[in-house]
Amino acid sequence: MIINGVQIDDTFAEAFDMRSTRVIITAQNHQWAYHAANAMTGFATSVIGCGVEAGIERELSASDTPDGRPGVSILMFAMGSKVLMKQLETRMGQCILTCPTAAAFSGIESDDQISLGKNLRYFGDGYQISKLIPDAQGKNQRYWRIPVMDGEFLTQETTGMVRAIGGGNFLVLATSQPQALAACEVAIEAMKKIPNVIMPFPGGVVRSGSKVGSKYPSMFASTNDAFCPTLKGMVNSELSDDIESVMEIVIDGLTFDDIALATKVGIETACSLGVKGGVKRISAGNYGGKLGPHHFKLHEVLA
């Protein structure tokens, strides 16, 4: 399969079951909604080292938020429910409770409800006020008004937790580093418009792809040498001579279709720079299909 001169490997991305939640953060204006969201989703690139993977899903117009103020929605993913709940609480307390003018609301429905402001309310030292407001379906939702120095911190009591998928991915192989970066930049720009997904690495892109195992006994993962351009002569390389830089975009999403769409849009946009722009080949990372139950076959996704 060729798109705009770029070869698309006949391979698949292997992804895993995860738990996810969405939170809507509002503030006096978008700038401050972003301050809160950036703090909350920072240091959340990989569940292995950070506990969660998190990112800003999209910007919300004032007319689209529960309190009619400008906002953003963020998504968080973790391997298990306990980790997700703990990380959500901690990050809420450290980044939203603290941020001037910020408020927090549930961003997703689910029979599984997890604490958003439920425990934070005790920060109010007994002065917190509860409000029950029926939602669009007539079901009562509980909110907490917690007195703080800038006024009140308004937060919904809980938000939903759902089953989700993490680890969708594709690799961009290019003839130089600036070209790989340019292709990934436009891919990320386009993928940011897709709802229900985030790309958790810095700028949405990761360059330190890894393989299972290492010559060092204590390390369970190490650099993916088959895709390292400076090791082309030294290892069993996947790279042809002309490839000088490889970058990867990892995608976490609520459903298989969400990740498939983001993968498709991302690859097509990266390929728009074409061979002329130094993009030679698109691939994907997997573990032989043995570890993760969700397989995104590139040729099917792009069909």
Added chain:
Amino acid sequence: MIINGVQIDDTFAEAFDMRSTRVIITAQNHQWAYHAANAMTGFATSVIGCGVEAGIERELSASDTPDGRPGVSILMFAMGSKVLMKQLETRMGQCILTCPTAAAFSGIESDDQISLGKNLRYFGDGYQISKLIPDAQGKNQRYWRIPVMDGEFLTQETTGMVRAIGGGNFLVLATSQPQALAACEVAIEAMKKIPNVIMPFPGGVVRSGSKVGSKYPSMFASTNDAFCPTLKGMVNSELSDDIESVMEIVIDGLTFDDIALATKVGIETACSLGVKGGVKRISAGNYGGKLGPHHFKLHEVLA
């Protein structure tokens, strides 16, 4: 003391001994240096909940960085050296090793050297290369070139760790929330130009100031009710009738003088909006002077 009609309380900020380090992050362009730095300094608002307090100190011109590429410098603060070292390693691995085109360098000299890339090098699975390059003083510095997919991850082996101070602060008391926010915004803009300091909260500002103790036995801190405008009638309030919003700027810095200067610049800039802009009074937070050894007396700092 009055500045531009704004009353300056005769009080002091009480700050603590901390350990700090500086890292210089470079990338192909500033945009990607910021992606790496934002990931690394996110979720780092307070040592209590995040382990570290971190932020971007300033932008660096390509001519001012060790590898002649655009960059930023970041500062990290923790209560003890072990926590700092652990957090630095983890955040380096999660946010800089991963970020396309990023490189990392020592940002501060010290007899106390801590690992920057020292352990990350093993990610290279034996293919990493070490380089010794003499610095400006003629002393050999060790760098690691770690093969990754986008090319190489270049990192200095260690960076310095120094004694520093955290918890400098001042409070802005205003007649409405938008006015408090506007005053703090310009204060932060000005303080960002001061070297050797960071303001770790979201957007540099915190609205959830706390007091020691709580009616709930398990909580050791709770909302600072004396400064909560919605509790004016209900508690022993510090606030006059006209104060409707209070926000706080917390400052961590390398030395007492750095924090004093940032405090002065911040307060003077907040006061530039004046009483006309709704800014009535500036105060500061302390524990009676009994917990932290560093006291920033507002009237002395502003003299």
Added chain:
Amino acid sequence: MIINGVQIDDTFAEAFDMRSTRVIITAQNHQWAYHAANAMTGFATSVIGCGVEAGIERELSASDTPDGRPGVSILMFAMGSKVLMKQLETRMGQCILTCPTAAAFSGIESDDQISLGKNLRYFGDGYQISKLIPDAQGKNQRYWRIPVMDGEFLTQETTGMVRAIGGGNFLVLATSQPQALAACEVAIEAMKKIPNVIMPFPGGVVRSGSKVGSKYPSMFASTNDAFCPTLKGMVNSELSDDIESVMEIVIDGLTFDDIALATKVGIETACSLGVKGGVKRISAGNYGGKLGPHHFKLHEVLA
């Protein structure tokens, strides 16, 4: 009429017939699409002094543009067709022809077609190539590929010109300058999501509202003293004692309904800060209804 405690004057905005066009600008990534668009829509705040009023209407996803690359759409308004055509050509030549990786496409259909790249093609010195590509309706559209140093400048030959409306407006009256600014900021954020409109002044807001006439014979307009807070004691003021700052948002749009919607969204969002946030009253500017044929009655628009 009161919204969130804010008084809405029973008055109307008086707007004028104008001509308008839309251009879609694409580039390698959004950042460069914005560079081109910002240059093209700069110095275009008022037809009186700049010849045109122009602004960025919205960002376009790569999948939503004619060439599948990231882009933005811009709108330009002028009093007459000749001025619009001349300004469009000049600004295209100075800001889009010049901008690395930029391409330009028609953004609006009309029986009235005006030159987009039609005359610019001669810059190709005879080497320009024409392409006819049928559009979605099967009608042939002509594009020009003009050889330039970065590759080729691709531009559609013409774009549509339509009748439109300019000068919709509302005024925000607040108890201090920072509060007026905060209210207008969030209003503009919300209005930017409305298609078919632009707010041409810097940041979308104007503070130098004028009245017809002046004590100086050569000047046909001067400061709107009835709305100047520092002249409250000296003139026949429209302002109550507590109003210390007034700002105005001017709206140009393709149809009456577009401007009405933007006005409604803008006022409602400004009012969300409420009396607590210093917003006391909303008004609008008109000439007694004698000059402009389009009247936006605030109470009707907000109904």
Added chain:
Amino acid sequence: MIINGVQIDDTFAEAFDMRSTRVIITAQNHQWAYHAANAMTGFATSVIGCGVEAGIERELSASDTPDGRPGVSILMFAMGSKVLMKQLETRMGQCILTCPTAAAFSGIESDDQISLGKNLRYFGDGYQISKLIPDAQGKNQRYWRIPVMDGEFLTQETTGMVRAIGGGNFLVLATSQPQALAACEVAIEAMKKIPNVIMPFPGGVVRSGSKVGSKYPSMFASTNDAFCPTLKGMVNSELSDDIESVMEIVIDGLTFDDIALATKVGIETACSLGVKGGVKRISAGNYGGKLGPHHFKLHEVLA
């Protein structure tokens, strides 16, 4: 001469005498100073089509501006003094007088003083107030306080006009468009730190370099075909086979040394991407040395 593998042509840039002025724009915060400055310096890419070339020189800390508020400095260049004076007045009236919270100050000293707010004061309809404030040298400077809706528009009466130079330049020749763009991006980032210069084209870069003359009698300039990569086979090309994209950075500055420094910094930074990043050669544009009195020999500038 080779820098990082990149060939530096032994040629020179040919630049012209111009007149210039600097204006300092302050506002409540940097965001609004930028709104005013972007409007004022938009549509100012080339004196031929826009009348002036203008750009933001740098950001100013609140402590570095005349009124102690955040600001930016802008530079404007024109071929003659009359054009400069007229453009400055018009752009001041359209973009600074109009912008909420903006103030304007002289940014450069000169025996030649031109109107900044001198004529704008009449907008105050007789209510404007003049203030004389001695500057650091003890010389009285006149300021005008003009009543407007948001409060007052404070502007200095005049600013200085100086002889300057426009048209310094260098060309970046690369093996693909994304690589040329990446190299120019980092060059511009570095050049923005150099005082006294601006790069007036969109994003600071121009791709439509021209030559004198055209096959069309009415056009005095046309595409620089010798540097157009799609014309390599058809004209007397300056480009080797591997060059697929050329971009140019034009520099206007106050003195020869300012432009020489910016040229040096820009070229060195573009070359930092190196041959590996697709940058093969640096050149410059001139008219044989016959038109412009200022010659920037690349090999001398880079020595």
